[in-house]
Amino acid sequence: MEPIALTEKLARAVIEQSPDGLVICDQHGVITYVNDELSSMSGYGANELIGQRVEVLVPLDATARHPDLRGEFLQTNASRPMGPSGDVRLRHRDGTELAVAVALSTIHDASGRSVVASVRDISERMDQERRLQISNEALALAAERERIARDLHDTVLQHLFALGLEMQSLEMIVDNSLTARVTSAVDQIDHAIREIRTTVFTLGSAQRHGSFGQEIQDIVRQATRVLGFSPRLVIDGAAELLVPLAVRVELFAALREALGNVARHAHATEALVEIRVEQDLMVTVDDNGVGIADNSLGKGNGLGNLAARATGLGGTFDIRARATGGTRLSWCVPV
Incomplete structure (x- = not known):
């Protein structure tokens, strides 16, 4: 095999096995080559992309101005990185967008000047x-x-x-x-x-030292003073390992607010706190108090803070009257 042919073969093998996507366009923005990683990232087969304009990979809100940006780059002819802060997106075939970092450069070949874009999924x-x-x-x-x-x-x-x-x-x-x-x-x-x-x-x-279980026990113990009774506590042992710090911070604050709400409004003599982890972290607080009217669900009583903490973590919050009397509060977030 001729040295030049061998070099080209090695170069193509390196490009095909690259962990980054690679797309080459001619000076008119027409795609002439993509590697396997770029196909995987975009959801298109290589044969589907070759011959199309590169704007097929650009988010819809940027396609109109992208040809002008390409023209500016070809005029300056300066290699440059784009998107390290996540502001550059690759449009997938299904319409979703992927945060990417892009490095642009130019090459000269038999067809003239082409633009090479190295695309990394970030x-x-x-x-x-x-x-x-x-x-x-x-x-x-x-x-x-x-x-x-x-x-x-x-x-x-x-x-x-x-x-x-x-x-x-x-x-x-x-x-x-x-x-x-x-x-x-x-x-x-x-x-x-x-x-x-x-x-x-x-x-x-919510930033005390100690184990997850100890933190929860301390919160319930503190609540005893304002409730006038000791709530019963059930904790799933797996929670110690599965609940990350950011979620713990919100959980501890949410539990304080939930028990504080019982102390202020429920007039209860018993309460049960359950904390379980399956696919999500589920916290329930049951009491035997006066209950909550249907038309007051989600109104006042500090319930807005509990809902905000849950939704801030991609979870849900619910409070409703129990069939047997009293109130059930449910706070669920992914872990």
Whole structure:
């Protein structure tokens, strides 16, 4: 075999086995070659792509301006990378779009000047970066919630305690005509203190050290003080291994809000918390309280936060009256 022929054969073998997609177009944007990886990424067979304009692989919202972009590139004749931040997309045959990084260069062959595009699938990397961003945002949110809870406890509550004590001391010295008003004011202060305590409990840090099970037990134990009873707890042992940190942060906060909602509104004497992992993480909180009216589902009571936490993770939230009395809250997210 001639050296030139051998070199061409080796080059073609390398191109065909490349982990990146490769597409070559002539100066008019007509596809003249694609390798197997590009066919796999696009969903087209090589014979279906060859002879078509490269815009068949471009997202629909960019096809109109793409010929001008090709022309600008041919004029500058400068190799360049595109899309490392995920803003470049490859249109699949089924219409879906794939995040890609593209490196452009030009070659000269017997047919004239051609454009070579090396295309790398970066969708998995972008998903990982998105998950990392969600995790970082969740951690930052948890830290901010902890700061607010600490400020409420260390400043607002202490001022209210002091004010309440001072008002109580006035009951001993004011005229009888004012005693009822002072007593009413003290009762309102006590009510405010109870509400803030519940809020502090709801906002409390989800970033404690310890195992997943211990974290959940601590949250339920804290709830006992505001509920007036100890909820029963059932945890699937697999949850320790299967629930990632970003989901744990939201789960801990959601469970606090759910139990805080029971404490504020249910007037319950019993509650059951179940945490199970199958295909999804499922959290249910059952109570034997007054139940919830059908026309109040999803309204107030902090339920919006629970729904937002679930949908933010691609999950669902539901609350409804139980047939046997009381309320069932269901919080489900993928893991």
